[in-house]
Amino acid sequence: MTWLDDIAAARHELDRSSTAARVADLLRDRITDGALVPGARLPEEDLCRAAKVSRNTMREAFRLLVQERLLVHEFNRGVFVRRVGADGLSDLYRVRRILESEGVRCAHAAGPDALDRVRAAVEDGEAAAADGRWPDVGTADIRFHQALAALVGSPRVDEMIRHLMAEMRLVFHEMGSPREFHEPYLARNRRMYDLLAAGDHEAAERELRSYLDDAEAQLMRAYLEKERPDVTVRSS
Known part of the structure; x- marks a missing residue:
């Protein structure tokens, strides 16, 4: 099933009062679960047909x-999934430290x-890794960090x-191998829950701070290696 099929299957959930917001939710979910990747073009007509909504609603x-900051509109080209730059990465982690640390x-x-939500996300990640479903490990990791922030108890x-x-999922795509990136953090997620x-x-909280520092540094190295392929970036 493609992500367009997912949109079509969920269209019965749309209601008149918040149709555009619900379509945005569906698209955001496809970004969060990794189905829509940076640079992907969103075909307006196909989407309208799948969701059975008007062009105005889709727009x-x-x-x-x-x-x-999940999509970008390019004049005369259309709407595309955004690529998060290195400056955006730093700001994402700055805000994540505030929200997730407060949750802890x-x-x-x-x-x-x-707390059960935190545990469930850890177990989902471990099960996905055992089955070799590494993109699903990335999705479970996102749910884990959402569950940490949810400990604040604030809508x-x-x-x-x-x-x-959702923006972080776009960042994850900067890493060449989902397994190489996510595997080391499975044990750290388990330790944090414990x-x-x-x-x-x-x-x-100390573990979380160290975790986020390490992940940001690892991702930043990946950005630098892509932007400067002639330079080998060594970890400190």
């Missing part, structure tokens, strides 16, 4: 996602269901991290 959905600090007050934070992690479950929130 409003596009506008919403352009505002979220609030974990002591979060209900059991909230606004939930919305912010959902948008941020620390939270044990109530050691200070250690969990």
